[in-house]
Amino acid sequence: MTALRLTWLLLHKDLRIAARSREVLGFMLLFALLCVVVFAFGFLREGRAAEEQVPGVLWVTLLFTGTVGLLRLFAAEEEAGTLDLVSRTHAGTAPLFWSKALLQLAFSGVVTCFLLPVVLVFFDARLHGTGWILLSLALGLIGQAVLGTLAAALLVQVRLREALLPLVLYPLLAPLLLGGVKVTALAMGQSPQQAIDGWLELMVAFDAVVVVLSPWLFGRAIV
């Protein structure tokens, strides 16, 4: 059985569990909605939510929502005591890591599809440069899912993990958040291409680093 097939099997199992209980995804969607509403209150000016806040609200909501279900990623394996077993495949720990990262990516992808129209409607904004914004969202979600999976795996057996997760994750995700906010703001303001490119390159570099380093550290720290 190849590593790819193993990854797919593990992912398929998790997707089926998610489809049956719908707990984590449901809470993520609800949390995203609540976040936007709270932000709208915070940024209300003369009865209207300000359009220029859209990039910040969008990305910070994604950041917060991404951490909501994160610690449940390894919960099934942890409760059944099978974490050790599934990480000892002949293909190493990589299949387990990538199946969880892809699961988290699928969750946050669904959240984003829901969140983007909600933010636009609530903040009465129009989308310009949609392609760039979608690209930055894809890059942001990949980096966040991969780094988040590593953080969740590191913290799964640690006391006070709920409190530690943001402390570990948010400072490290700062470049991605900055890049995402900047690309979205620049694209919406119809800025020149060059300004957007620089930030997209930064996001690609970030994704490259975490995609290479995270599975390696996962293998080192878990087994």
Add this chain to the structure above:
Amino acid sequence: MLTVSPSSATGAPLPSSAAPPAVGSVRNLNLALGFSTALVVGVLAWVMFVTPADTNLGIVQKIFYFHVGTAFGMLLCLVGASACAAIDLMSPSEPIDAAGRALTEVGLVCALAVLTSGPLWARKSWGTWWTWEPRLTLTLLVSLVALAVMILRDIAGDSAQGRKIANSLAVLAAPMAYLIHIAVQKWGGTHPQVLQGGGISSSDMRIAFWGSVAAVLAMCFSLAALRYRTLRSEGQIQLLRLELSARELRRNRKEAA
């Protein structure tokens, strides 16, 4: 890790392997710390009373002598800590791990000094306590990551797992810090470029500058050495305690038999 020799069951003296490792006696380390602290105080006095005030910035520029030294200290300590974490992750070694922990903690103390002296200076020369300027943002974020590593290590305890977890984060922090650096650089800023810009004009200033950097680094080094020594002793005490309870268990078993 735990080596209980057969002879210890009979109450023989504890094996000499359990003696604390020699990194210089505590007395020497205390002396080194005292000496470097006196050096820092001396340099600060020199800066206050001898070095001329900057013609443009005035007396507040003198914070610079302390500020840059602690910033260097922070950089060296945290880079060293990350390197130690990487080495320990590849081939676990108690001394390397203790060195990494000590450097993280001293690096954090330096970060605190930088983040205190920076705004004091900024208020006077830029007119604001804080601005989201690249180096300030980088320092803040990096010290938050270092804080996370330290807290994680404290909470995860001394288990092998907890050590690996904290070290993984410390390893990840190094490339991330570089990316944060690029990101905040692009974000824009106005940090004074004193060293590159040739801002140190008089030789008095140059002496004071390098003197203060050397003094602060010496203090960082002795603090780290002292902390390293404490951590190693803690590890040894842990071992001795384990050995004692193992002995007690054996004696009880013998009496019961």
